[in-house]
Amino acid sequence: MKKSIKVAENTYWVGYVDDRKVPFHRLTLEKGTTYNSYLLMTDKPTIIDTVDISFGKVFMEGLKEYINPEEIKYIVINHVEPDHSGALPLLASKAKDAVIVTTELGAEELKLMYRLQNREFLIVRDGDELDIGGKTLKFFETPYLHTEETMITYCVEDKVLYPCDIFSSHVATYDLFNDLVSEDIMPDFEVYYKLIMHPHRPYVQSMIEKIKDIKIDIIAPSHGYILRNNPSKFIEIYDSMSKPQGENKKALIIYSTMTGNTKKLAEKLSLGLEDKGVNTEVINVSKDFNMNEIKSSIESADLLLFGSSAVEVINDYLKNTNIKLLDSSYMIKVTGMNDISLPVRVKFNPDLEEERIKNIAHAIGDSIIG
Ligand SMILES: [Fe+2]
C-alpha cells in the first residue's frame, strides 16, 4: 500500500518500493530496496532524482496524485545510474519544459543514454545555488560517490540533504523515517557503506569536508531510510569508517637503479604510501645490503614493491609464487578506480609524472588498508 510521505514543508517522497530480490551490479539485494524520488512543490516545482528504469510508469502515476507533470520546472539528476535516472525519459516527455539540472559529465552521459537532444540542461558546479521559487537548492560535486559524474543537493531553507546513493540503505519499506523504524537499521546502513562507498573512501572524506559547515536536519538519500533522527550520527559513521587506517600496515620497496630514476620512483611511491598512513621502508639493492635484514623486512611487510628495469622478468617470477599480485584488474575490484595501471611504468624521469605516481601510490595504499 502506498501512502503520502511528507519529508519537509511542501516536499514529498514520490519514489518506489522494490521488494523483489533486486539484481544490482554483482550483488543481489536480498531485502530489496527503494528508489527515493522527491517532489518539492515550490513556485517552480522540482523533482530530485527519479526511480529505476523498470518503474517509470508507476512513478508517473504516483506523481500525478500530487501535480500535473507539465508544471514541473526542474528535474535534478544527482547521479545518472539507471536506478536513479531511469524514469527521466518518461518524466521529461511529460514535463516538456522542465530544465534538467546536473553536473557537466552528468549532462553528457544523460544525453547519450536517453537521447535527450532538444532539452535544456542547467550545468551546476560545486557550491552553485538555484532558486526554485520559495526554496533554494545548493549543489556539491561528489565524484565517485557513487560514480564519476555524481553530485548531491541541499535544500537551504529546509536543511535537508539529498545525497543520492550516499547514506543509503538497501531495504524495501514504506516506513522510511529512521525514527519510526523498530528494527536496528545500523547493520543495513553499514553493509551498504562497505559495499558501495568504502572502495571510494578518499572521496567520502572529501564529501564530508564539503558538507561539514552546513546545518543538516534531515538526510534524504535515494535508497532506504530517510535519516531525520540524529542525522549527524550517520555522517560521523561515514567519517570514521572512511578515515585512513594504514597505521598498522607496512610496505617494503626493494629496488635497483643505474641512472637514479628508479630510486626517484621508489621515493615518490613511498611518500604516497606514507600519505595513507602506511609505514614504508625503502631498500636499494644496488648498494651494499644485508640479505638477512631484507628477509626479515619481507616477512613483516603487508605489501612488497619491486623496482627495476626488468619489470616483465620480475612479474613472471611473481606469477609463479603464491603471493597475491596487484594488477590493474585487482585495483578496479578493490578500489573501484579504473585508471590505475599496474605494474607502474615510467619512461625516463619520474619527476615529470609526479601526480600520476602519487595517485597510484594512494590507490595502492587504499587497496591494502581495506
Ligand atoms: Fe549508484
Ligand SMILES: [Fe+2]
Ligand atoms: Fe543507487
